[in-house]
Amino acid sequence: ASLLTSGWVEDATLRRILPSAIEVTVEEREPVGLGRFGSQLYLIDHSGRIIDEFGPRFADFDLPIIDGLIAHQNTPGVQVDNRRAALASRLLGDIGADTELAPRISQVDVGDPHDAVVLLNGDPALIHLGEDQFAERLQTYLELKPSLQARVPDIDYVDLRFDRRVYVRPAGQDDLSEVHVHTRGGLERTQ
Numbered sequence: 316a317s318l319l320t321s322g323w324v325e326d327a328t329l330r331r332i333l334p335s336a337i338e339v340t341v342e343e344r345e346p347v348g349l350g351r352f353g354s355q356l357y358l359i360d361h362s363g364r365i366i367d368e369f370g371p372r373f374a375d376f377d378l379p380i381i382d383g384l385i386a387h388q389n390t391p392g393v394q395v396d397n398r399r400a401a402l403a404s405r406l407l408g409d410i411g412a413d414t415e416l417a418p419r420i421s422q423v424d425v426g427d428p429h430d431a432v433v434l435l436n437g438d439p440a441l442i443h444l445g446e447d448q449f450a451e452r453l454q455t456y457l458e459l460k461p462s463l464q465a466r467v468p469d470i471d472y473v474d475l476r477f478d479r480r481v482y483v484r485p486a487g488q489d490d491l492s493e494v495h496v497h498t499r500g501g502l503e504r505t506q
Contacts, residue, residue: 318341322364323343323366325343325344325360327340327341328340346358346378347359347361347404348381348423350363350365350381350395351380351381352385355368355369358373359395359400361404361407362404363396363399363400365395377418379420379422379423381423381424381425382423382425383424384425386399396428399425399426399428403423405446405449406433406444409449412450413450413454416450419436421436429445431443431445432472433453440471440472441471443472443473445476453475455475455481456473467485470483470484470486471484471487472484
């Protein structure tokens, strides 16, 4: 019971081995991101459960910041919304399998439980990925990025949720540009 109070411990079993030995097996939680709750950062696991408060002793962890995990900001304490935590977990699991994409993720926002929004290191564009196909959609963005920036130099966000249509919003404007992606990889921009 004492072991289970630690945020790092997912499960612990105690077994007595006769005549005079005790075997303790501990299964630890693995941090997948830094949940931001107000101004505080916490290490969180794949289920959105808080492991520990982030601080200098965890400086070696290179994890993305995850926003939007709390459903209601007015609720006292930290109450993680399960749907939002599941969305973040699916995204990080899908992208984490790709050793080139995973280190590029800087921030994730799951404030809308149907749309994961990602920021990449060194890229100010918000990338809307939806609820699935995260790695595939992010790879599409990276392939299209040079062409998109040639047409829209200062991008506010890119929305990749609509199959073969890519919507781009220029920074500082209210209108969207729709980009049709053709099978041969060519782009055609329409307003």
